[in-house]
Structures are given as C-alpha cells and as structure tokens.
Amino acid sequence: DIQMTQSPASLSASLGETVTIECRTSEDIYNGLPWYQQKPGKSPHFLIYNANSLHTGVPSRFSGSGSGTQYSLKINSLQSEDVASYFCQQYYDYPWTFGGGTKLELK
Amino acid sequence: EVQLVETGGGLVRPGSSLKLSCATSGFTFSNTWMNWVRQAPGKGLEWVALIKDKYSNYEANYAESVKGRFTISRDDSKSRVYLQMNTLRDQDTATYYCTRGEDYFDYWGQGVMVTVSS
Numbered sequence: 001d002i003q004m005t006q007s008p009a010s011l012s013a014s015l016g017e018t019v020t021i022e023c024r025t026s027e028d029i030y031n032g033l034p035w036y037q038q039k040p041g042k043s044p045h046f047l048i049y050n051a052n053s054l055h056t057g058v059p060s061r062f063s064g065s066g067s068g069t070q071y072s073l074k075i076n077s078l079q080s081e082d083v084a085s086y087f088c089q090q091y092y093d094y095p096w097t098f099g100g101g102t103k104l105e106l107k
Numbered sequence: 108e109v110q111l112v113e114t115g116g117g118l119v120r121p122g123s124s125l126k127l128s129c130a131t132s133g134f135t136f137s138n139t140w141m142n143w144v145r146q147a148p149g150k151g152l153e154w155v156a157l158i159k160d161k162y163s164n165y166e167a168n169y170a171e172s173v174k175g176r177f178t179i180s181r182d183d184s185k186s187r188v189y190l191q192m193n194t195l196r197d198q199d200t201a202t203y204y205c206t207r208g209e210d211y212f213d214y215w216g217q218g219v220m221v222t223v224s225s
Contacts (some may be wrong), residue, residue: 001171034211036152043204043215044152055213087152091210095170098152 001062002026002090006099012107017078021102023071032092035064035073038101039084047086048073078107109133111205111216118222119195127190129205136186137161140209143179143190145201146218155203156186173199190214193221 003026013019023033031051036044046055051071051081062077075082083106088099115127127143140163143155156179159166167179178191188205200223206212 032210036212043218044212045215046211046213049213051210089152089154089211094168096154096210098154101151 001035001096002029002093002097004090004097004099006088008088008102010103010105012105013078014081014107015078019075019078019104021073021075021088021104022085023066023099025069025071025090028068029090029092031067032090033064033066033071034089034091035062036087036089037082037084038087044087055102075104078106108220109207109214110205111214113203113205113216113219115223116203116219118224118225121196121223123195123223124191124193125195125221126192127203127205127219127221129190131186131188131205131207134207137183139207141179141181142190142206142208142212143188144204144206144212144215145199146204147201150201153201156190157160159209192221195221197223199223 005024033051035048038097047058051066052064063074066072074105086102110132112130119125138160140159142157145153145155155170157168158179158181176194181188202218202220204218205216207214
C-alpha cells in the first residue's frame with residue numbers, strides 16, 4: 001500500500017496568516033492527490049484534485065502544489081472558517097489511502 | 108443538487124451483521140462509481156470499498172481490512188448503493204460515509220455511525 005505521511009499533525013495560526021500543510025507519499029503518485037477539509041462534526045469537503053486543481057466554488061486562497069512524492073496545501077490569508085482538519089489522499093493505486101490529517105486551529 | 112444520504116447504522120454486537128444504505132440524487136447514478144469511506148472516532152479517514160458502474164461490469168474493490176466480510180452493491184434503478192457488513196469487529200466502529208468518485212471523492216454524505224460493542 002502507498003503510505004501517506006502528513007505534517008504537521010496540528011497547527012496553530014493567526015487570522016490573515018499563510019499556512020502550509022505537507023503530504024509525503026511512499027512512492028511517486030504522479031499528481032494523483034486531492035485535499036479535503038473537514039470541519040468538526042461534519043463530513044469531509046472536497047477542495048483540490050490532481051494536486052493543484054481547485055474544485056468549483058473553493059476560495060482562491062486555497063492552493064495545491066507538488067509532484068512525485070511531495071505535495072502541499074497552502075492557505076493564504078487564513079480566515080476563521082478555515083478552522084478544520086485537512087486530509088490528503090492518493091488515487092494512483094489501490095487501496096486508496098489517506099494522510100493522517102492536520103488539525104488547524106486559530107492562535 | 109447532489110445529495111447522498113446514508114441510513115442503517117446502529118449499535119451491534121461483535122460477530123453480527125449490518126447493512127448500510129445510501130440514497131442518492133442530483134446526478135446520473137448509473138454511470139457513477141460509488142464508494143464507502145469510514146472514520147473511527149477521533150481518527151483519520153479510511154477508504155473501505157468501491158463499486159464501479161455497469162460499463163465496468165460493476166467491479167468491486169475492497170480494503171484489506173474488510174475483504175471477505177463486507178460486500179458493496181448497488182441498485183441503479185433506485186440510485187442506491189449498499190454496504191453489507193458481516194462478522195463485525197470492535198475495530199469496525201466508525202462513521203461510514205457514502206461518497207462518489209472514480210479516484211477522488213467530490214461529494215460525501217452526512218455519514219452514519221456504526222458501533223460494534225459487547
């Protein structure tokens with residue numbers, strides 16, 4: 001199985017700050033990586049696909065980048081509604097696997 | 108509007124069975140691959156099962172942790188997907204989400220809780 005290592009596990013940031021979440025895979029997944037946001041008590045919400053393509057309706061302060069085995073999610077100008085957990089996933093090979101998640105809180 | 112609504116969760120004893128159902132609307136179900144993804148309390152996400160569409164002969168794939176115990180199925184006439192869970196274990200306790208997608212999951216249901224406990 002492809003292992004997904006997400007970092008950091010938790011993150012505290014101030015409003016307006018830029019935050020970056022990393023996802024490292026155990027092998028090259030050729031950009032087969034989406035990002036999801038999950039607010040407390042809610043189901044996950046799809047943000048980004050193919051590592052860097054923004055899903056319809058997702059604010060432009062979210063962006064994804066990376067290639068090979070290293071990927072990242074960046075949130076510019078952090079808003080209060082961005083407080084959530086964030087997960088990466090790979091769909092290069094079965095079984096599809098997720099990163100352990102990053103819990104983002106306000107400082 | 109795309110909607111996915113799961114039902115069928117509950118509290119069951121280890122070794123018992125449960126069948127989850129997901130009712131869908133707002134998209135062409137018959138040519139959409141469907142999945143179940145679960146999340147244990149306070150934990151991360153785990154993909155459980157996939158069922159492809161009729162054009163892919165309804166092929167199913169499973170996570171190793173549920174292979175041989177869980178069966179995913181679909182009824183295109185009702186736009187529903189199911190998860191039959193047999194020989195349930197304590198570690199199957201989780202919120203189960205119905206999702207759609209061939210690779211990434213662009214829509215998720217609200218989730219249904221399954222608790223396996225004696």
